[in-house]
Amino acid sequence: MPTSRLIRPLLAVGTATAALAAGCSALAADAGSILDQDTVTIGVKGDQPGLGLEVSDGRFEGFDVDVAEFIAAELGFEPEDVEFVEVPSAVREYVLMERDAEPEELEALDVDESLLPGVEVDMVVATYSITAARRQLVNFAGPYYGAQQDILVSAEDTETENVRDLEGATLCQGAGSNSANRIVEERGVGAEIEETDTYAECLDRLAEGSIDAVSTDNLILAGFALEDPDAFRMVNAPFTAERYGVGLRKSDVAGCEEVNRAITAMYRVEEEEGTSPAERMLEDWFAETGLELNTSVPQFEGCA
Amino acid sequence: MSLGSGPPSGSLAGGPSEHTPQASDLGSAKADEAARRAYRRERQEGRIPAEVGPRSTPGRLRTLAVLCLGAALCMLAVSWTYVGQARDGLAVVGEEEGPRALASADLYQALADMDTQVAALVLVDGAGEDSGADREELLATYEDRRADANAALLQAGQLAMGDEEAERTVTETLDDLGRYEQLAGEVVLLSGQNGDTAPQGTFGGEGPSEADVVELYREAAELMSDELLPKAYNITLESGSVVRAAQEDSRAELARGQVLVVATGILLAATLALLQVYMRVKFRRRVSPPIAGAVLVAVLLALGVVNSLGNASQGLTEAKERDFDSAMAVAQARAIGANAHGDQSRFLLDTERADTYEQLYLEQAQSVVFVPGGSIQGYARTGEAVIADHLGEQVDGDVLAEAEEALEEGMLGLLGGETRGEEDGNGDTGSQAGVDAALAAYTELLAADARMREAAGSPQGAVRELLRGEDSVAGTYARYDEAMAEVAAMHRESFHANVETAAAGLGPWNWLLPAGTAAIVALVLAGVRPRLAEYTGNR
Numbered sequence: 001m002p003t004s005r006l007i008r009p010l011l012a013v014g015t016a017t018a019a020l021a022a023g024c025s026a027l028a029a030d031a032g033s034i035l036d037q038d039t040v041t042i043g044v045k046g047d048q049p050g051l052g053l054e055v056s057d058g059r060f061e062g063f064d065v066d067v068a069e070f071i072a073a074e075l076g077f078e079p080e081d082v083e084f085v086e087v088p089s090a091v092r093e094y095v096l097m098e099r100d101a102e103p104e105e106l107e108a109l110d111v112d113e114s115l116l117p118g119v120e121v122d123m124v125v126a127t128y129s130i131t132a133a134r135r136q137l138v139n140f141a142g143p144y145y146g147a148q149q150d151i152l153v154s155a156e157d158t159e160t161e162n163v164r165d166l167e168g169a170t171l172c173q174g175a176g177s178n179s180a181n182r183i184v185e186e187r188g189v190g191a192e193i194e195e196t197d198t199y200a201e202c203l204d205r206l207a208e209g210s211i212d213a214v215s216t217d218n219l220i221l222a223g224f225a226l227e228d229p230d231a232f233r234m235v236n237a238p239f240t241a242e243r244y245g246v247g248l249r250k251s252d253v254a255g256c257e258e259v260n261r262a263i264t265a266m267y268r269v270e271e272e273e274g275t276s277p278a279e280r281m282l283e284d285w286f287a288e289t290g291l292e293l294n295t296s297v298p299q300f301e302g303c304a
Numbered sequence: 305m306s307l308g309s310g311p312p313s314g315s316l317a318g319g320p321s322e323h324t325p326q327a328s329d330l331g332s333a334k335a336d337e338a339a340r341r342a343y344r345r346e347r348q349e350g351r352i353p354a355e356v357g358p359r360s361t362p363g364r365l366r367t368l369a370v371l372c373l374g375a376a377l378c379m380l381a382v383s384w385t386y387v388g389q390a391r392d393g394l395a396v397v398g399e400e401e402g403p404r405a406l407a408s409a410d411l412y413q414a415l416a417d418m419d420t421q422v423a424a425l426v427l428v429d430g431a432g433e434d435s436g437a438d439r440e441e442l443l444a445t446y447e448d449r450r451a452d453a454n455a456a457l458l459q460a461g462q463l464a465m466g467d468e469e470a471e472r473t474v475t476e477t478l479d480d481l482g483r484y485e486q487l488a489g490e491v492v493l494l495s496g497q498n499g500d501t502a503p504q505g506t507f508g509g510e511g512p513s514e515a516d517v518v519e520l521y522r523e524a525a526e527l528m529s530d531e532l533l534p535k536a537y538n539i540t541l542e543s544g545s546v547v548r549a550a551q552e553d554s555r556a557e558l559a560r561g562q563v564l565v566v567a568t569g570i571l572l573a574a575t576l577a578l579l580q581v582y583m584r585v586k587f588r589r590r591v592s593p594p595i596a597g598a599v600l601v602a603v604l605l606a607l608g609v610v611n612s613l614g615n616a617s618q619g620l621t622e623a624k625e626r627d628f629d630s631a632m633a634v635a636q637a638r639a640i641g642a643n644a645h646g647d648q649s650r651f652l653l654d655t656e657r658a659d660t661y662e663q664l665y666l667e668q669a670q671s672v673v674f675v676p677g678g679s680i681q682g683y684a685r686t687g688e689a690v691i692a693d694h695l696g697e698q699v700d701g702d703v704l705a706e707a708e709e710a711l712e713e714g715m716l717g718l719l720g721g722e723t724r725g726e727e728d729g730n731g732d733t734g735s736q737a738g739v740d741a742a743l744a745a746y747t748e749l750l751a752a753d754a755r756m757r758e759a760a761g762s763p764q765g766a767v768r769e770l771l772r773g774e775d776s777v778a779g780t781y782a783r784y785d786e787a788m789a790e791v792a793a794m795h796r797e798s799f800h801a802n803v804e805t806a807a808a809g810l811g812p813w814n815w816l817l818p819a820g821t822a823a824i825v826a827l828v829l830a831g832v833r834p835r836l837a838e839y840t841g842n843r
Contacts, residue, residue, distance in 0.1 A: 132716045134672040163659075186679050187659070240663055254552075257545040261469055264538065268472070299534035301635070302541050 034122050034248065034255035040077050042068045043087030043095060043117065043124040043247075047198065050223025050285050051127055053087075055192050060084045063219065063285045064244075067266070068125040070277060071246065073257075074181035074262035085117040087126055095121040096138045096247050100265060100278075124247035127220060130301050139252060140245035141259035143298045144278075145267070149179055149239030150218035154206060155233045160213065162237040166191045169212035172202035179216040182240055199224060207231050217242045232288060245301060246304035256303035326807055345421060361586055362836055368579045369832045373825055375575045376602070378822040379568040383609040386561030387813045390616040391553030394810075397620060398803030401463060402628055405543035407798060408460035411634035412536040414453035415481075416642035419528045421446040422488050423649035423780075426521055427767050430514055430653075437771040437778070442491070453481065460539045463546055470542050477535045484829040487524040494520055518654055525650060533643060537636075544632050553622045558617040562610045569606025572824075573599055579828070587835055594831035598824045605820040612810060619806025628801035630722060630735070634792045637672045637718035638785060644668035645781045648753060650724035652766050662757075673746060674716035675707050680757065684750045690715060691743045702842060719743065719788070735798070738791035752780040 034040060044064050045052030051062040065084065072082045087095055092110045099120060126149075151158050152251055160166065170192045172179040180193045194211060196202050201225045202214045214221065218238060225232045230252045246263075248256050266278045273280070277296045286293060359631045425442045440569050457477060466472035495517045591723050647665040651658050666680050675686045689703040694715065722739045756769040770777045 008375075014342075033442065122490045126757070132670065136716070188679070241658055253548065259540075260538070264469060264473065294530070295533055297538065299537045300541050300613065303545070 009117045014178045034196070035216050035258060036124065038082040039083065040072055040075070040122050041083045041085060041119055042072065043121040043126055043127045044084055044289070045088075046086035047200065048153065048220055048223055049227055051219060052125075054086060055279065058084065058174055060086075063145075063281055064125045065126065066281045066284070067121070067278075068246075070146075070266055071123075071125075071259055072279075073263045073277045075258060077141060082166060083119075085119055085121060085122055087121060087216060088115045089126070091117075092124050092126060092135060092247055093137045096124060096249050100249060100251055121242065122239055122249075126247075127217065127247050128247050129217075129247040130243045135301070135304070137250065139248045139303055140255045140301045141248055141303065142263050142300060143243035143254045144243045144263050145282075146248060146294050146298045147217040147219045147220070147242040147244060147279065149215060149240040150221060150238045150243060150252045151235040152203075152206065152214045152221045152232050153212065154209065155231055156211070157233065160235055162235070163187055163239050166213060166215075167276060170194060170210075172196060172205055172211045172214050173200060174199040182214060187239070197247075203227075203232075218291055219286065222291050225289060228285075229288065233292060236290070236292065238292075243298065243301070250304070255269050260300050264297055267295070278304055327409060332783070343665065345499035349379060364582070365586075365836055366831055368575070369828055370581055372572070372575045372579055372598070372828050375568065375572040376821050376824045376828075379565065379606065379806075381424070381603070381815055382561070382564050382568045383605070383817055386558065386610065386613055387810055387817070389554075389557050389561060391810050393550070394616065394620055394803055394807045397547060397550050397554065397624065398800065398807070401543075401547050402799060403796075404463045404626075405540070405547045406628070406631055406635065407641065407801075408456050408463060408543045409452060409540045409632060409801075411456035411460060411637035412450045412533060413635070413642045414456055415528065415532050415536050416639060416646055417449040418446055418453065418488070420485075420642065420649055422491055422521065422524065423646060424771060425492060425655050426495045426517055427649060427770070428518075430496060431764050431767045436538065439496075446488070447500050454752070460543060463543050467542075467546075470539070473535055473539055473542070473738070474601055475632050477539065478534065480527065480531045480535070484524060484527050487520070487527060491517065491524055498721075522654060522657075525654075529754070537639070538709065540632075540636070540639075543629075547624065547628060551620055554620055558613045558796045565606055565609050565613070569610075571604060572602045574605070576602060579832070583831070583835055587757065592825040592831045592835075598827035601820055601823050601827065602750075605817070605824075608816070609813065612813060615809050618805050619802060619809070623799050623802040623806065627802060629793050631651050631792055631795035631799060633718045633722060634788060634795060638788045638792065640668050640718065641781075641785065641788070642670055643837065644672070645777070648756065648777055649770060650731070652760065652763070652770060665753075668748075670717065672717050673720040673743070681754070682770055684754050686761075687750055688747050691747050695740055695744060708770070719746070722791075735791060735794045738779060738787065742787035742791055745780065745787045748775075749780040749784045751787045752777045795836050 010089055044060050044062070046054035048062065048064075052064045053062050054062055056058050068084070069079070069082065073079075080247065093113045094106060094109050095117065097106060097109070124138075125144075128140075136138070149159065151163065151166065160169075163188070164275065166183060166189050168190060169179045172194045174196060180191070182190050184191055184193065184248065194205075196205070199214070199216060199220060202211070205211045206214050207228065221234060225234060246259050248259065267276050269276045269279075275283075276295065279293075282295065284291045329807060421442045425439060425446075428437050429443065457474065461471070461474045464474050490833065498514055498517050501687060556630055576595055576599045580599070581594060583589060583592055584597070625637055644665050647661045648669065654661065662680060666683055669683060669687075673687060673691070675683060675690050679721040685703055686707045689699045690707045693699045693704055715721065719739065723736075723743070752769070752775060759765040759769045768776070773779055
C-alpha cells in the first residue's frame with residue numbers, strides 16, 4: 001500500500017534534512033575563538049626576570065605570567081587547563097599566525113624554526129609591544145601595561161639625570177631591540193651603540209664598566225636590576241611609551257574583546273582591598289626598584 | 305491483499321458470524337472462521353499492528369489534506385518568525401545600538417578638546433596681547449565641548465546598561481569628569497590672575513606665578529590623559545563590540561532560520577507529493593493540477609523567504625563591516641587627532657616635559673596615519689611624500705622609496721587604512737574623496753606643526769604659529785577636523801541607508817506570506833474536494 005511504502009522515503013528525507021542542517025550550522029561556525037576552547041596555551045618570555053622567567057620545566061614566573069593567569073581565570077579557564085610555553089621575541093607573530101595563515105605568509109616571516117615552542121599557542125603575553133606593523137598580522141588585546149623607556153646606569157654614576165646626559169656615552173642593547181635607536185635617532189643624542197645577544201649580557205657589561213648605560217623598557221630594566229640592586233641605579237627619567245599587549249590570533253575578535261574586559265577588571269580597585277589586582281601584581285614584582293608604576297587602566301588598542 | 309479495498313469490514317472482534325451457513329458456503333464459512341480466529345490470535349499476541357489512521361479512502365484523503373495544511377501553516381509560522389527576527393536584528397543594530405555607539409565615539413574627542421582649550425587659554429594668558437586668540441572664545445568652546453562630552457557619555461551609558469563592567473566604567477568616568485571640571489576651573493581662574501597685573505596683596509603680596517599655573521594645569525592634564533581619556537576610548541571600543549556581537553547573533557539566527565525554512569518547505573513539499581501520489585494511485589489520475597500548483601507555490605515561497613533572509617543577513621553584515629567600522633575608525637582618528645592637537649599646545653606650555661609631549665604627539669600622529677619615521681621631522685617629511693603620492697602629486701623619489709619599503713600594502717593607521725578601501729575596490733567614490741580631502745588637510749597640519757616647533761625658541765612667536773590665522777596649527781587643525789567630520793557623516797548616512805534598504809527588502813513578506821499560504825490551502829482544498837465528492841458520490 002502506498003502509505004507504508006512512502007513512509008520509508010519520507011523518513012529518509014527527514015533524516016537527510018536534519019543531517020544537512022547540523023552540517024551546515026557546523027560549517028557556519030567561526031574559525032574557532034579562544035573562548036570556545038577547553039584549554040589554553042599561553043606564550044611568555046623565559047629569560048626576563050620579573051616579567052617572564054622559566055624557573056623549572058614548564059613553570060614560569062613574573063609579572064607577565066601573573067597577568068596571563070589573571071586573564072585566563074577571567075576567561076573561565078581553570079588553572080590546570082592553562083599551559084605556559086616559552087616564546088622568544090622573534091617568533092611571537094609566527095606562533096599566532098600558524099593556525100590560520102597561508103604557508104607563503106608564514107614563510108615570509110622568515111623565522112628560525114629552532115625557536116618555535118612546538119605546540120599551538122593561543123595567546124602571547126611576553127612584553128609584546130603594540131606597533132602598527134604588528135597589528136597587520138595579529139590582534140592585540142590591551143595594552144595591559146604602559147611601560148616607558150628608561151636608563152639604567154652603574155650605581156657609581158650619579159650624574160646622568162635624563163636622556164640628554166647620555167651624549168657621548170656608550171649604550172648597550174639586545175639584538176633585535178629598538179631601544180637605543182630611540183635615543184640616537186629620535187632624540188638626536190650622539191651616543192655609541194653596542195649590541196649583544198641578550199639584555200642579560202648588557203647588564204654584565206654594565207657591571208664590568210665596559211659600557212655606560214643600558215636603555216630599554218623600565219620594567220625589563222627593573223627586573224634585571226633587582227638581581228643585583230646595589231650595583232645599578234634607575235635614572236627614572238622615562239621618555240617613551242611602550243604598550244605591552246596581549247597577542248591573539250587575527251581572527252579572534254570575540255576573544256580579544258573578552259580579554260579587554262578582563263584587563264579592565266584587573267585595574268578595577270577592589271573595595272575590600274583598596275587596591276586593584278594590577279596594582280598588587282606590580283607591587284609584588286617591582287616595588288623594590290623604586291619605579292614609578294602606572295596603576296590606571298591603559299587606553300586599549302581596539303580589536304580589529 | 306490490499307488493505308482498504310472492498311466494503312467496510314464489519315467487526316472482526318469475535319461474535320458469531322452474521323449469516324446462517326448455506327450448503328454452498330459451508331466450507332468457506334469454516335475457512336473464514338478459522339481465518340478470523342487466527343487473526344484474533346495474532347492480534348492478541350501483538351504480531352499484527354493495529355491499523356494506522358482511518359481505514360477508508362475519504363478518511364485517508366482528509367487526513368493527508370490536513371497534514372498538508374498543517375505543514376503549510378508550519379512553514380508560515382517559521383517564515384513569519386524569522387522574517388520578524390531579521391527585521392528586529394536590523395532595527396537593533398541600525399537604529400538603536402549602531403547610532404549610540406557612533407555617538408559615544410564623540411566622547412574622547414570632546415574630552416580631548418576640553419583640555420586643549422584650557423591649555424590654549426593658559427598660553428594666551430601668558431603670552432599677553434599679541435597671541436591671536438580670544439580668551440572668551442576659548443572658554444565658550446570649552447563649555448560647548450563639555451556639553452558634548454556629557455551627551456556622548458549619556459549615549460554610552462545607555463549602551464552599557466545590563467553590562468556591569470561597562471556601567472562601572474561609565475560611572476567612574478562621570479566622577480573623573482567632575483573632578484577635572486573642578487581643576488580646570490581653578491586653572492582658568494589662576495591663569496587669569498597671572499595674566500592680569502595681579503594686585504599686590506593677594507597671596508601674601510605676590511600673584512600666582514606662571515610656574516604655579518603650569519603646575520596646577522599639569523594636575524588637570526594628567527587626570528585627563530591618565531584617567532579620563534583611556535576610559536573614554538575604552539568605552540567607545542566596548543560600544544563597538546556590543547554592535548559587533550549583536551550583528552553576529554543576528555547573522556547566526558538568520559542562518560538557523562534559513563535552514564528551518566528549508567526544512568519546513570521540504571516537509572510541505574513532501575506531504576503534498578504524498579497526497580498527489582495517493583490520489584494518483586487511488587483514482588488513477590496522472591497529475592492533479594491544483595496539487596501540482598500547490599507544490600509550486602510552496603517551493604517558490606520557501607525559496608523566496610530563504611533568499612530574503614540571506615539578503616537581510618548580508619545587508620546587515622555589509623552595513624556593519626563597510627559603514628559602521630569605517631565610521632568608528634574615522635571617529636577614533638578624529639579623537640586621537642584632537643588629543644595630538646592638545647599635545648601641540650602642551651609642548652609649548654609645559655617646557656619641562658616638552659620631550660614627552662613631542663613623543664606623544666608623534667605616536668598619536670602615527671596611529672592616525674602611520675608612516676615609519678623616528679623623529680617628528682622624519683615623520684612629517686615621509687608623511688607628506690606618501691600622502692602626496694596617494695593624491696597623485698609630484699614627489700621626491702628617495703623619500704618615497706624609503707617609505708614604500710615599509711608600507712608594502714598601502715597606508716596604515718586609522719585614517720591611512722581607510723585609503724585601502726579604495727584600492728580593494730570596497731569603498732565608494734564619495735567617501736574616498738572625503739578621505740583624500742582629509743589627508744590633504746592633514747598634510748597642511750603637519751606643515752603648520754613644523755613651523756610651530758621651529759619657532760619654539762621664541763614663546764610669543766610660537767604661540768602665534770599655534771593659534772593665529774588660517775595657516776596656524778589651530779587653523780589647519782580646524783580644517784582637518786572638518787574634513788574628517790564630513791567623512792564620518794558620510795559613513796553614518798551610508799550605514800543608515802544600507803540598513804533601511806535591507807529592512808525594505810523584508811517588507812513584502814508581510815502580505816506575501818499569508819497570501820501564499822492561503823493560496824496553498826485553497827489549492828489543496830481544490831484538489832481534494834472533487835475527489836472526495838467523486839468518491840462519496842460513487843457509493
